[in-house]
Structure formats: structure tokens, C-alpha cells
Amino acid sequence: MDLIDLHTHTTASDGSFSPGRVVELALAAGLKAVGVTDHDSTDGLDEALAKGRDIGLEVVPGVEISAEFQSGTMHVLGYYMDYREPEFKNRLTALQDGRRNRNPNIVCKLNGLGLELTMDEVRAESGGGQVGRPHFARVLIRKGYVATTEEAFDLYLGKGRPAYVDKFRFFPREAVQMILQAGGLPVLAHPSTLKLSREGLEALVAELKAAGLVGLEAYYSTHSPEMIEDYLALCGRFDLVPTGGSDFHGESKKDISLGTGRGDLAVPLDILQRLKNRSVAKHE
Numbered sequence: 209m210d211l212i213d214l215h216t217h218t219t220a221s222d223g224s225f226s227p228g229r230v231v232e233l234a235l236a237a238g239l240k241a242v243g244v245t246d247h248d249s250t251d252g253l254d255e256a257l258a259k260g261r262d263i264g265l266e267v268v269p270g271v272e273i274s275a276e277f278q279s280g281t282m283h284v285l286g287y288y289m290d291y292r293e294p295e296f297k298n299r300l301t302a303l304q305d306g307r308r309n310r311n312p313n314i315v316c317k318l319n320g321l322g323l324e325l326t327m328d329e330v331r332a333e334s335g336g337g338q339v340g341r342p343h344f345a346r347v348l349i350r351k352g353y354v355a356t357t358e359e360a361f362d363l364y365l366g367k368g369r370p371a372y373v374d375k376f377r378f379f380p381r382e383a384v385q386m387i388l389q390a391g392g393l394p395v396l397a398h399p400s401t402l403k404l405s406r407e408g409l410e411a412l413v414a415e416l417k418a419a420g421l422v423g424l425e426a427y428y429s430t431h432s433p434e435m436i437e438d439y440l441a442l443c444g445r446f447d448l449v450p451t452g453g454s455d456f457h458g459e460s461k462k463d464i465s466l467g468t469g470r471g472d473l474a475v476p477l478d479i480l481q482r483l484k485n486r487s488v489a490k491h492e
């Protein structure tokens with residue numbers, strides 16, 4: 209079966225490989241297409257698309273937008289948007305400013321807890337792209353304060369932990385709309401991380417579908433076969449395209465491999481055509 213991966217991170221956000229390298233790794237892994245979806249940034253897309261043309265691999269331009277949600281993490285993926293569109297860029301800038309304002313406060317909180325680190329050290333870890341919490345985790349690991357990224361989140365960086373600092377986000381509807389407005393296809397990422405009941409998820413999906421959602425990430429590294437079946441059924445009920453990807457971050461998340469996730473992920477190529485059909489339909 210021909211396989212793809214529509215959810216990956218690069219050094220433009222908190223992945224450890226450059227956009228070009230992620231595309232090379234996707235080809236080496238035998239994938240037929242790779243989507244690049246950095247957090248609140250499209251800075252890696254030009255490089256990824258150019259590399260795809262060079263080596264003959266289909267690259268799907270994407271983004272992963274952070275949205276406001278109480279019960280867990282909400283991320284809205286966007287595909288095929290015109291990422292040079294001015295209003296879209298303005299909104300990304302607002303999200304990036306939110307991160308830049310937050311990050312020094314995380315340093316303060318960690319320092320207050322007796323952990324020595326500076327914003328410069330965290331920035332150096334990011335390699336010049338967007339700074340995210342996994343970069344803080346890497347510095348904490350390097351300095352011996354924690355053993356793993358998980359431990360860094362559990363002890364300090366995760367929501368509700370002592371060095372957690374909130375950042376500016378759009379509401380889910382606004383995240384969907386900013387992607388639509390730039391001609392892109394909004395997809396609800398990893399629905400499992402919302403920690404909703406079945407009824408809660410259905411209500412949310414109905415609301416986002418009304419706002420223009422076109423897909424739901426049914427295939428994901430941490431989704432069991434039963435969960436995937438459930439999400440595929442939900443897609444059927446709401447006329448959404450089931451999408452999928454590993455959420456590959458390279459060395460920042462060592463247990464997740466490109467394409468295969470934790471070993472058993474398999475995202476079929478045909479979903480990409482179904483996604484593209486929505487794009488065509490929108491313009492008819």
C-alpha cells in the first residue's frame with residue numbers, strides 16, 4: 209500500500225531536522241508524500257517544497273495552529289493555504305508574538321524554582337526557528353535537571369505545572385477561518401488530545417464543521433486501531449476527510465518515526481486525493 213505522512217515538524221518550529229532534511233527522510237522512508245506542519249509558522253515551506261521538487265517527492269504545504277481550548281490541547285492543521293496572503297501572515301505573526309512574550313516568563317519561573325537557564329540558551333537550542341516548550345525541555349535535559357522530555361513536561365512545563373505559562377491563541381473557529389480565508393483546508397488535529405467524551409467531541413466537530421472544517425486527523429501515532437475506526441465513523445457522519453500523520457519531531461520526540469509513528473501507523477495515499485478534491489470543490 210502507498211503511504212504518506214501529513215503531520216511533521218521541522219526546525220522552523222520544534223522539530224530537530226531542517227525542512228529539506230525531513231523531505232529527504234520521507235523519501236528514504238518510502239513515503240509517497242509528506243506534509244510539513246510547523247507550529248504557527250510557515251517558514252519551512254519554501255525550503256521543503258523546493259527539496260520536494262529536487263528529489264521528486266510530493267510535499268504538502270501545511271501549518272499547525274494553536275487554538276484556545278479548556279479541556280486539552282487543540283491544534284488545527286491547515287493544508288494548501290496561500291501562506292503569503294497578508295491577513296494570514298498577520299495572524300501567524302500574532303501567534304508568534306504570543307510565544308515570544310511567553311518564553312521569557314517560562315525562564316523566570318524555572319529560575320524561581322532554582323533551575324539555572326537563560327533565554328539565550330533556549331534560543332540556541334531552537335536553531336533560529338520558533339521557540340517552543342520542547343526546546344526548554346532539551347536545555348533541562350542537557351543540564352541534568354530532568355532525564356526526558358516527558359519528565360520536563362510532567363515536572364515543570366506541562367499545563368498546571370509550576371513553570372507553565374499560557375500564550376495567546378485564537379479560538380477554534382478563528383483558527384479554522386484564518387485557514388479558509390487563505391484558501392486552505394482546515395483539519396482538526398489529534399482529536400484524542402482534547403480529552404472529550406464522545407458527545408463532547410461530536411458537539412465540537414458539528415460546530416467546527418459549520419465553521420468550515422474539512423477534515424479530522426483519524427490516523428495518528430497514539431491512536432489505537434479501535435480509535436481510528438471510531439474517528440473514521442465520525443468523519444463519515446460529518447462528511448469530513450479522514451487525514452493522518454505521525455507528528456514527527458525528530459530527536460525532540462525519539463519514540464515517533466516518520467511515517468510509521470510508534471511502529472504501526474499507516475496513512476493511505478488515497479486520503480490525499482480526497483483532501484485535494486475538497487479544495488477543488490471549494491472553488492466550483
Ligand code: AMP
Pocket residue numbers: 222247339340341342357358361362366
Ligand atoms: P508549545 O508550542 O511551546 O506550546 O509546545 C508544544 C509542543 O510541546 C508540542 O510539540 C507538543 O508535542 C509538546 N508537548 C506538549 N505536551 C508534552 C508532553 N507532556 N510531553 C512531551 N511533549 C509535549
Ligand code: ZN
Pocket residue numbers: 217221222223247340457
Ligand atoms: Zn511540536
Ligand code: FE
Pocket residue numbers: 272283397398
Ligand atoms: Fe499538535
Ligand code: FE
Pocket residue numbers: 215216217272455
Ligand atoms: Fe504537531
